[in-house]
Amino acid sequence: MRILIIEDEEKTADYLHRGLTEQGYAVDVARDGIEGLHLALENEYAVIVLDVMLPGLDGFGVLRALRARKQTPVIMLTARERVEDRIRGLREGADDYLGKPFSFLELVARLQALTRRSGSGHEPVQISIADLAVDLISRKATRSGQRLDLTAKEFSLLSALARHQGEILSKTALAEMVWDVNFDSDANVVEVAIKRLRAKLDGPFPGKLLHTIRGMGYVLESRHGE
Numbered sequence: 569m570r571i572l573i574i575e576d577e578e579k580t581a582d583y584l585h586r587g588l589t590e591q592g593y594a595v596d597v598a599r600d601g602i603e604g605l606h607l608a609l610e611n612e613y614a615v616i617v618l619d620v621m622l623p624g625l626d627g628f629g630v631l632r633a634l635r636a637r638k639q640t641p642v643i644m645l646t647a648r649e650r651v652e653d654r655i656r657g658l659r660e661g662a663d664d665y666l667g668k669p670f671s672f673l674e675l676v677a678r679l680q681a682l683t684r685r686s687g688s689g690h691e692p693v694q695i696s697i698a699d700l701a702v703d704l705i706s707r708k709a710t711r712s713g714q715r716l717d718l719t720a721k722e723f724s725l726l727s728a729l730a731r732h733q734g735e736i737l738s739k740t741a742l743a744e745m746v747w748d749v750n751f752d753s754d755a756n757v758v759e760v761a762i763k764r765l766r767a768k769l770d771g772p773f774p775g776k777l778l779h780t781i782r783g784m785g786y787v788l789e790s791r792h793g794e
Contacts, residue, residue, distance in 0.1 A: 574604030592724030601625030729788035
């Protein structure tokens with residue numbers, strides 16, 4: 569899942585980038601309103617986290633211009649506590665509002681809530697494939713009732729494959745979904761991550777779910793007789 573952060577405060581932007589990446593999101597960061605609006609219009613994001621006080625073009629200006637073209641869910645951030653600012657943001661088209669300082673866990677919960685209720689970002693809470701259950705909210709996966717001990721990146725890789733079960737995903741596609749957009753898909757990072765995930769997902773179990781399609785990519789699906 570891809571998220572855009574538009575935040576000029578370096579410490580806050582780095583904190584959000586690191587935290588959300590560790591949660592398994594692919595994260596882009598813009599340091600001013602003009603760059604942020606450009607990225608928001610040129611790319612597809614599940615949610616945009618938008619600060620109000622920005623150089624070049626403030627958050628309200630970004631939101632106005634964005635809403636003329638797209639309905640991407642937006643959470644606005646601000647250090648201001650004035651009710652008028654919150655009301656203005658919501659009237660301009662923001663989907664949610666969070667005042668600084670804020671709890672990171674609360675932000676993650678709000679991101680999840682927005683993606684669940686937005687039409688473009690809608691996804692099930694749990695995905696089942698044969699005896700595999702992937703819980704996207706609690707970020708847990710089990711096979712035959714046994715918990716899989718996955719790292720954050722391994723779970724993100726599994727959830728990306730699970731969301732597209734039965735569909736062949738290339739290394740480039742997985743790199744965009746699980747890592748950031750600047751990831752070099754020619755490197756063997758995807759292959760190494762797939763190998764580690766397969767060892768935990770399929771290694772202890774008789775039925776194999778993660779398959780390599782030579783020259784094309786990878787697919788997660790149940791195949792009878794395997």
